[in-house]
Every structure is written in structure tokens, then in C-alpha cells.
Amino acid sequence: MRKVGPYGVETLPEVLVDVPAAPAGCRGALVERARLHWRLADGGDPAALAEEFLAAHGLPLHDLTRPAPDHHDTDTRLCGAALYLSAAAGALLAGAPPAAPEPAPALPDLAVVVYDHRPTRTPTGGPPTPWWLGEWTESWTPDQHADAVDAVRAAIGRGDVYQTNLVGHAAARYTGDPLPALSRLGALPGARYGGVLTGDGWAIGCASPETLIEVHNGTLTTRPIKGTRPATPAGRAELLASAKERAEHIMIVDLERNDLARIARNGTVAVDDLFAVRRWCDLWQAESTVHASAADGLGLADLLRATCPGGSVTGAPKRAALTQITRLEPVGRGASMGALGWVAPGRIDLGLTIRTAAADGEKLHTWAGGGITWDSDAHAEVAEAAAKTAPIRATLAGR
Template identity: 85%
Template sequence: MAHGKSTERMRKIGPYGVEPLPQVLVDVPAAPPGCRDTLVERARLQWRRTDGGDPAALAQEFLAGHGLDLSDLSRPAPAHPDGGACGAALYLSAAAGALLAGAPVGAPEPAPALPDLAVVVYHHGPARVAPTDPATPWWLGPWTESWTPAQHAAAVEAVRAAIGRGDVYQSNLVGHAAAPYTGDPLPALRRLGALPGARYGGVLTGDGWAIGCASPETLVEVHDGHLITRPIKGTRPATATGRVELLTSAKERAEHIMIVDLERNDLARIARTGTVTVDDLFAVRRWCDLWQAESTVRARAADGLGLADLLRATCPGGSVTGAPKLAALTHIAAAEPVGRGASMGALGWVALGRIDLGLTIRTAAAAGHALHTWAGGGITWDSDPTAEVAEAAAKTAPVRAALAGH
């Protein structure tokens, strides 16, 4: 195929990681729990936008070359061959998702060492245990924000103006911060992945980079031909008063339903006609010290749906872009001061018969001798700039506390 030579050039077989792989327990988000201490890396594909090509097609082709044929997700999975791959980690950045959607290039990335696509194939080996050597002393310096609260508030007003002109109905805004560190970042990123409510808690490492995720949000799940996405939109403090405020907020409910409709449309592009349904509309669930509203959208996969088309239809996620999605992405590219890096993308596990990708909210990355975090929220006409700045701070506070060891 046309991508064959570029795939070989970007593929690396062998140990990767902030420390040598044999000493690192594989802790990929959504990996089968019973496999995590026996997974051994078999092959890896890493891709950046400057490499050219279609990341969704590259991922599907690479996996098929290693015994994971995901070209028709509507059919029951074949049996795993003895000695074959258990599955693979799949990471796709928000920038790669925007490329798949045909959106313009955004601001420069604050952590350019991070790939835009990583696919890591694993097989089973002997059980391994965590290293027992004393940890390197950990120090995390002060956080430097990519924008001030006043600049963030001004960006909220700019979105409101765009809504007033009819350019968008809703647009997400995300801010970034970086902090220097010394020591091994993997224990800090694992602490992040262990936060309460982290449905996609875990770590993925590469050569000179590592991503830690504590996301509660399902971007897309596929099992036995069923498609599921669980958009989260709407946040309040996890108090009795906060729960009542979230349930009774007309603004939060309207914002949430707008994104549910967007996700219904995304799934409808790749689903059997008439199978898209919504369950548990605006269910309130807890993540750390926050209440969040979540819905479940389901569908049956269309015949012949492959991984590449699944990624094109669902990335980047509607809850972190806005509606209409392409118009929102265009506004995001112009409004945000730095790229979204490891955040607002996809990270999880793919295998024969099962795909489970989380949306990389509540996510941090170690790269370039710094830790990076991102946080934001959806902006509507009724958004209050001061409240939006406070909501982003509330979302990132548990992330930063976990990274610091508090």
C-alpha cells in the first residue's frame, strides 16, 4: 500500500519508556486488568502531522499487519491465535483528530516531543513486578499558565460574540500550563491515573515522553457490533448544593443536550440506519470532588465499519469541540494560545472484538523536562466568563495535586 514505506520508517520495535520497558508495568488505560502485569511490547507506530498521510488509515493498516484486523467492527471477533497479539494501546491527539475532520492547524504545540499518533502492540510474557529501587526524589516546580484569567475571560467573550453572529452554537476553550520537574515522572502520572472516577486511568510511555490519564469520559466503545459514547458536559462542586444546582441549571442542560445531539449525529454516520438511541440522559456522576453530567449514546455498527472510519467519525470528541464541530474547531484554532497536546484526544485499548477509547480530559504529559496539563469547558451564549475561568481551575486542581503528591 502507499503508506507501507512510511509505516516502516516510523515503526520502532523494542523497548520504549522514560525508564527501560522491562522495569515498567504496562498500565495502558482500558487494558484488560488481568493482562497488565504480563504485557510485553511487540511493535510500535509513532506518527506526527509533519510525517504526512492519514493517521486513521495508518493505525488500521499497522494493526492489521500485527494480527489485529479491525476492518469490520460489525461482525463477531475471530478467535485470538495462540501466541498472537493480546491487543494494542492507541493514542490519537486532538490535533490529529482535527486533521481528520478537515479543520485548520491550531497554535504550536507546547510539548512537541509528543506524537500525534501512537499505536503499541502487546503480547503476553512472564508476569513482572514493579521495581523496588528507591524512587528518585520528586520535585515539581510552579505552574506557568498559557493565558491569564483575563485572557481566558476575553476568549470566552469572543466565543459569545461568535455565537451572537451565528458562527457557532457552542465552542470549547482549553487552557494549558507547564511546570518544571526533577525525578521520575512515572509515579506522579500513575497517581493521576488512580484518581477516583478515572474510568480511563493509566499511563502510556514513549521515548522521551509519557502521558498520564484520569479521564472519566468514553469517547467511543465497540463490543460485538455495538457502538457507545458517553459525553460529559456540565460541572459543579461535589456537594449536595452543587448537585441540585447542576440538575436544575437550564444553561448546563441546554449545553449538554446540544453535545448529545452532536454525538448522535457522529454515530449516525457509521451506524445502521435507525439504531441510534440515548440512554441515561443528563445522569449526574462524580469525578474526584466534582459532579458531572453524563449521557450514553448507543448504536449498531454499520456493515463493514473499520477502525479508520470509526476514528474519522468520532475524533475529536464533540464535548471538547462544540457545534457545529468544524466551525467550532476553526474558532478553537484561532482562539487558543497553544496546542492541546495530549489533551482532548483519544487514548485506550484496541483488540479483536473490543475497542475502548477514552477522551483525554484530566490528562497530563511529561515531555521536555516539564509536566503539562490542560483544562477548559464548553462556552454557550449564557456562559459567564468568571465562572468559566473558575470551572477550568476546579477541573485542573485535582490533577495538579496528584502530580505534586498531595
């Protein structure tokens, strides 16, 4: 059932508000005004629902090219809102078939939380509770993961797709308060979208380096990441020299150019910093920047429909890749491979929820994967996914 209204966290303790991409001066000084939760079973269009809910609470995002209004009164200032959209909700917007059952069904598929900005910061809670994290249980074995890679390669050979991103899931039981563990993710090196979002009986912690979509002063920006190597001098040189990684990357850059062209002024889509190498924890990753001028009258709903789910975690063509994902992945993507960040008039900044973990009342959940092309080696793809999730699991465990 859809839930609307302000309320506190019941199953999980409260945490200082630290939403990914929230203004730095506001973190820890935000007070919840209203919230919306929506799940796929509720039916309807989550993009339209988010836009309508925000407008009803003083955040009109019907035209992202307009100057931001000044929201202010004597006691409190409307600051902005956290927005989370799951990968499953994004697939719905793209017209993809339903995915496998979710491993953490307590999480909503859409969460919108509107905040006031107080001049004084919220005090922190009491002493931390003892923390224990159990062993991780994978949703598929390395051999099953490798078989899925080979199935994608076969689909590429048939001409069904050019590239498909495969994602695996793992869960571990815990005792204690998971919020400090999830909050630690935001301190990982390269976590551009570090932060936490919580609700009744669930929490999401993010360490994502990837921009799904940013809107500022009428400019649309996305920063797709594709291509990974260990963060060593040899790894950097290997990444830059890899024809396979560059081809995989450029496929997704072209997909993102097409996504932005649907909502941009004609002739304004451009690419900067093609295949620039950035560092996240102990990995090098290749990133490009695609930008465009927003079309007149572009609203939040159409922005989400055009960009979700992100091309770098689906594949090309996007809908065909989503069909492959539905057939091959044994569980849903949960909090991962979706969108999470901050929205306000004049500024939208949503990260792609890679390098992301979630807690329900009993377990922590993580997801990791990679893009599969014709040149992919199945065992190398399994190893790459493990390398991406290792810093997340170590941080959650407190190491």
C-alpha cells in the same frame, strides 16, 4: 519522522504496562511486540495508517461487526494494542485548520503499541527517585481566558457557532522520574480511563471519566460529559436545575448522535440516561449515553474519522468550533482532548483524554477547559477550568 518497531523508553524510565482500558487481567503482564509513531508533519491519514499497521501485526479491524478471531500459539498470545490519537490529529481528520504550536512537541500525534500477553507478570523496577515539581506556568492569564470566552459568545451572537469548548494549558518543570506521578492519576475517583502510555522521551497519564467511543459486539457507545458543579448536595441540586448546563449538554448529545449516525445502521441511534449526574473527584458532572448498531463493514479508520475529535471538547457545529479554537487558543492541546485506550478484535474502548497530563524530558503539562455557550459567564468558566485541573496538579505533586 515516522517510527515503526519495538523499542524501549530512552529519556524516561520504563513502567509496568498499564494502558487505559486494557483488560484488567492483562495489566502488568503485557510485552511490547511492535509500535508506530506518527506526527502531523509526516503527512497522510493517521486513521488509515493505524488500521493498516494493526492489520499488519495480526489485529485486523477492517470490519468491527465480525466475531473476534482467536490469536494463540504455544509461547505467547497476541493480546491487543494501545491506541493514542492527539486532538490535532483528530482535527486533521475533521478537516479543521492547523492549530497553534504544540507546547510538548516530543509527543507523537498517533501512537499504536501492539502487545503480547505473557502468563507471568513483569517485575517492578527499583526504588523511586526523588521527585520535585516546580510552579505551574499558564499559557494564558485568567483575563486572556475570559476574553476568549467573550469572543466565543460574540461568535455565537453572530451565528457562527452554537457552542465552543475552550482549553487552557500549563507547564511545570520537574526533576526525578515522572512516571509514578503520572500513574497516580489512574487512582483518582471516577477515572474510568486511568493509566499510562509511554514512548521515547514522553509519557501520558490519564484520569479521564469520559468514553469517546466503545465498540463491543457490534454496538457503538459514546458517553459525552457536559456540566460541572462542586460535589456537594447543593452543587448536585444546582447542576440538575441549571437550564444553561442542560442546554449545553443536549447540544453535545445531539452532536454525538449525528456522529454515530454516520457509521451506524439506519434508525439504531438512541440515547440512554440523559443528563445523569456522576462524580469525578470533588466534582459532579452530567453524562449521557448514546449508542447505536455499527453499520456493516465499519472499520477502525472510519470509526476514528467519525468520532474524532470528540464533540464534548470541540463544540457545535464541530468544524466551525474547531476554527474558533484555532483562532483563540494560544498553544496546541497536546495529549489532551484526544483519544487513548485499547483496541482488539471484538473490542475497542477509547477514552477522551480530559483530566490528562503529559511529560516530556523537562516539563509536565496539563490542560483544562469547558464548553462556552451564550449564557456562559467568563469568570465562572475560568473558575471551572481551575476546579477541573486542581486534583490533577495536586496528585502529580504527590498531595
